[in-house]
Amino acid sequence: MSARKPYVRPMAGWWRRDPFFVEYMVHEGTAFFVWLYALELLAGVLCLAQGKAAWDAYRAFVASVPLLILNAAIFAMMLYHGYTWFKIMPRTLPPMKVGGKRVAGATITALGLGGALVASVLLFGIVWMLTSGGAQ
Amino acid sequence: MNQALKRSHEPIFWLLFGAGGMLAALIGAMLVLITAFAVPLGLLPADAFSYANMLAFAQNLFGKAFILAVVALFFWHAVHRIFHSLHDVGIHAGTGARVLCYGTALAGTLLTVWALWTIGF
Numbered sequence: 287m288s289a290r291k292p293y294v295r296p297m298a299g300w301w302r303r304d305p306f307f308v309e310y311m312v313h314e315g316t317a318f319f320v321w322l323y324a325l326e327l328l329a330g331v332l333c334l335a336q337g338k339a340a341w342d343a344y345r346a347f348v349a350s351v352p353l354l355i356l357n358a359a360i361f362a363m364m365l366y367h368g369y370t371w372f373k374i375m376p377r378t379l380p381p382m383k384v385g386g387k388r389v390a391g392a393t394i395t396a397l398g399l400g401g402a403l404v405a406s407v408l409l410f411g412i413v414w415m416l417t418s419g420g421a422q
Numbered sequence: 423m424n425q426a427l428k429r430s431h432e433p434i435f436w437l438l439f440g441a442g443g444m445l446a447a448l449i450g451a452m453l454v455l456i457t458a459f460a461v462p463l464g465l466l467p468a469d470a471f472s473y474a475n476m477l478a479f480a481q482n483l484f485g486k487a488f489i490l491a492v493v494a495l496f497f498w499h500a501v502h503r504i505f506h507s508l509h510d511v512g513i514h515a516g517t518g519a520r521v522l523c524y525g526t527a528l529a530g531t532l533l534t535v536w537a538l539w540t541i542g543f
Contacts, residue, residue: 297512314507320446321500321526323454327493328530330457334480335537338473345471348458357458364450371447398447406452410465413456416479417470 313370319363322356372398435502435524442499445492453492480541493534497527 301307326348333344347353375398376391383389460466469475479485505523508515 301510311507311510314503314510317500317503317507320442320450320496321504323450324493324496324500324530327457327489327496328534331480331489331493331534331537331541334473334476335540341473341476349462354458354462357454361451361454361458364446364454367443368447368451371443402448405448409449409452410456413460413470414466417466417475 313366313374316363316367316370319360320367323360323364326353326357326360368402369399372402435498438495438498438527439502440499442495442497443503445495446499450496477541480538481543483543486538486541490531490534490538494527494531497530501527 301311330341330344330348333340348357372395376394379394381388382394456466457471461468461470480489501523505515505520508519508523513519
């Protein structure tokens with residue numbers, strides 16, 4: 287009697303088989319860059335607590351070429367995270383109804399992306415006012 | 423009825439994941455632009471992130487709340503997503519992986535609180 291050798295589909299590299307899965311892995315992968323950015327900001331607030339010398343060293347570090355390259359990657363992944371976050375939102379949100387009619391997925395995505403644009407412009411405006419003398 | 427049904431911790435972590443994900447989706451990219459590129463690009467004045475400016479911001483209660491919200495929620499969002507993706511890359515996520523993932527978020531949160539406390543009011 288021979289031992290059964292059932293075929294087990296290998297799972298290594300499963301996500302490379304289908305563009306849909308590749309996109310899934312990339313948008314899940316944005317989390318690593320969000321984590322890196324949180325770490326970068328944490329380093330900043332820790333340096334700020336240490337005093338002026340540590341803070342100035344931190345700002346010089348952030349302005350260095352390797353960090354500029356890293357931050358460019360983080361920026362791109364943050365943008366992609368925002369895009370996929372709102373693209374998926376029609377499926378992660380409970381069904382939304384307005385006037386008895388279900389809100390279309392495309393509407394939710396558009397509202398989310400529009401909200402992100404408004405929030406980002408508002409944030410930059412506040413920072414600009416705080417730093418450029420608008421509020422002084 | 424099954425009295426032994428255990429309450430799951432998952433909603434708490436999912437809520438932190440969702441809040442961080444929403445915050446990152448709304449302002450994440452703009453924050454990177456502001457903290458890393460605005461000064462070199464000349465969008466903000468050279469002294470925008472001077473020690474005096476940042477100290478004043480971090481001593482302000484709104485500033486403290488903003489810094490804590492961004493750092494902590496970004497961490498909790500990221501680790502939750504990374505933890506749940508471990509399975510997808512063939513890593514069986516057990517207690518060790520859980521502690522390693524969520525531990526960095528907890529440490530990051532506590533360190534931020536400590537730093538903001540040290541900076542004072």
